[in-house]
Amino acid sequence: MPDYEPDTPNRILDAAEALFAERGVEAAGMRAITQRAGANVAAVNYHFGSKSGLLQAVLRRRLERLNAERLAQLAAAETAAGTARVKPHQIVAAFFAPAIALAADRAGGGQAFMRLMARSSADSDQFLRDFLGAENSRLMQRFTAAFAQSMPEVAQEEVLWRFHFMLGAFSYAIMGVDNLRVLTGVDVDGEDAWARLPERLMAFLLGGLRAPLPGQPAPGA
Amino acid sequence: MPDYEPDTPNRILDAAEALFAERGVEAAGMRAITQRAGANVAAVNYHFGSKSGLLQAVLRRRLERLNAERLAQLAAAETAAGTARVKPHQIVAAFFAPAIALAADRAGGGQAFMRLMARSSADSDQFLRDFLGAENSRLMQRFTAAFAQSMPEVAQEEVLWRFHFMLGAFSYAIMGVDNLRVLTGVDVDGEDAWARLPERLMAFLLGGLRAPLPGQPAPGA
DNA sequence: AATCGATTCAAACGAATGTTTTAATTCTGG
DNA sequence: CCAGAATTAAAACATTCGTTTGAATCGATT
Numbered sequence: 001m002p003d004y005e006p007d008t009p010n011r012i013l014d015a016a017e018a019l020f021a022e023r024g025v026e027a028a029g030m031r032a033i034t035q036r037a038g039a040n041v042a043a044v045n046y047h048f049g050s051k052s053g054l055l056q057a058v059l060r061r062r063l064e065r066l067n068a069e070r071l072a073q074l075a076a077a078e079t080a081a082g083t084a085r086v087k088p089h090q091i092v093a094a095f096f097a098p099a100i101a102l103a104a105d106r107a108g109g110g111q112a113f114m115r116l117m118a119r120s121s122a123d124s125d126q127f128l129r130d131f132l133g134a135e136n137s138r139l140m141q142r143f144t145a146a147f148a149q150s151m152p153e154v155a156q157e158e159v160l161w162r163f164h165f166m167l168g169a170f171s172y173a174i175m176g177v178d179n180l181r182v183l184t185g186v187d188v189d190g191e192d193a194w195a196r197l198p199e200r201l202m203a204f205l206l207g208g209l210r211a212p213l214p215g216q217p218a219p220g221a
Numbered sequence: 222m223p224d225y226e227p228d229t230p231n232r233i234l235d236a237a238e239a240l241f242a243e244r245g246v247e248a249a250g251m252r253a254i255t256q257r258a259g260a261n262v263a264a265v266n267y268h269f270g271s272k273s274g275l276l277q278a279v280l281r282r283r284l285e286r287l288n289a290e291r292l293a294q295l296a297a298a299e300t301a302a303g304t305a306r307v308k309p310h311q312i313v314a315a316f317f318a319p320a321i322a323l324a325a326d327r328a329g330g331g332q333a334f335m336r337l338m339a340r341s342s343a344d345s346d347q348f349l350r351d352f353l354g355a356e357n358s359r360l361m362q363r364f365t366a367a368f369a370q371s372m373p374e375v376a377q378e379e380v381l382w383r384f385h386f387m388l389g390a391f392s393y394a395i396m397g398v399d400n401l402r403v404l405t406g407v408d409v410d411g412e413d414a415w416a417r418l419p420e421r422l423m424a425f426l427l428g429g430l431r432a433p434l435p436g437q438p439a440p441g442a
Numbered sequence: 443a444a445t446c447g448a449t450t451c452a453a454a455c456g457a458a459t460g461t462t463t464t465a466a467t468t469c470t471g472g
Numbered sequence: 473c474c475a476g477a478a479t480t481a482a483a484a485c486a487t488t489c490g491t492t493t494g495a496a497t498c499g500a501t502t
Binding site for chain 1: 244245248340342343344383386387391392394417421424425429431
């Protein structure tokens, strides 16, 4: 049920998104992508110029809307708070909730996209790392600034580390329902797991964020 | 200062470990590995049979000692507790402290190895995923069983999820000091950051583990 | 010193990669 | 309906991959 025409470019975008997420950017070959899209190999270079151009198009298609939604939720929380402080859990929710929602969209390709995002920091493709680094740096600075205002009693460096830890837990949650089943032998996948993931993940993230700093009393409420 | 002879096999192991961690298994080519090791391309197939054999040797060299240390620390905590329950933070420490210590070894190659481990769940190489899945499944079951005994009031499924989240935060901590600097513009690397990583990470992990379950009071102390 | 196994080396292997080319085909506007 | 642009298609491009070959070199033993 895509809300766009199944042109050759769009079919290629869908196939590339899925294969990039499944196998990684380098391991997803042009033949495999175009074959899944029902198109010719040369179609990628014709429509997107190169494989990097295709990857860039795949990322742009969803990343702008995702990050705009994150910023919108953060701004909404700030205006709702008025002169009072925005609570840390609101900032965490503004950042992660839209991403979790997108990842829960299994049929529409949102899950594949988020898996691609989650594996990006480990992917060997240099272009992917550079592109996302540039694209997300402003977003990260906006959110770290929000954290700094929300938790002024905590050193900025500590907030950065905890934000980083949260990103890691989030990435594993998105990427690794398979890994979790493989490692533990317990099947935790399925529609139900995805439905409960937001509250499970948010509880963990907030617990980590509010944990007492080494040698200090607990920050936040 | 390696405590082993710098044979050709050992030089290849060191070079492969470093390059596998830097670029990923697939992206680390035989030419690059052997060139860094000061050896011929054919030396890999001569000494290790194949690239997968080399990868297997790289993993075996450190993984056995690491997991043995984890199990030893867990067993020590259990015997020290006697008939009383082992506290969750002891289990977390037994699992993550040896890995953090190994990752802090920048010169000896331990850091490269842990980065390879951390990126393994996202790496596109099938052999790596299969090998580590088989190698770690027993370890994971041992630790999840320990958690179940330590926190019997929490559903096993919830413990698994939180263990998974902890693995993600840990992986990012190991892999991503670079990512953190790139994303935020703040330099958090350096000897000092690695020295403070254990307490920072452990505080976060325990905070997440002890977070109140959705719709329930807080578990643990 | 001579021999024999172990090791190293340069070169080439077939298969796969992303990309380009050139011709055939489809679509569109007059 | 036909000219011309846009798109698709098959084939070959150069390059890189992991692996193999066969000769050259090294090292230890008799």
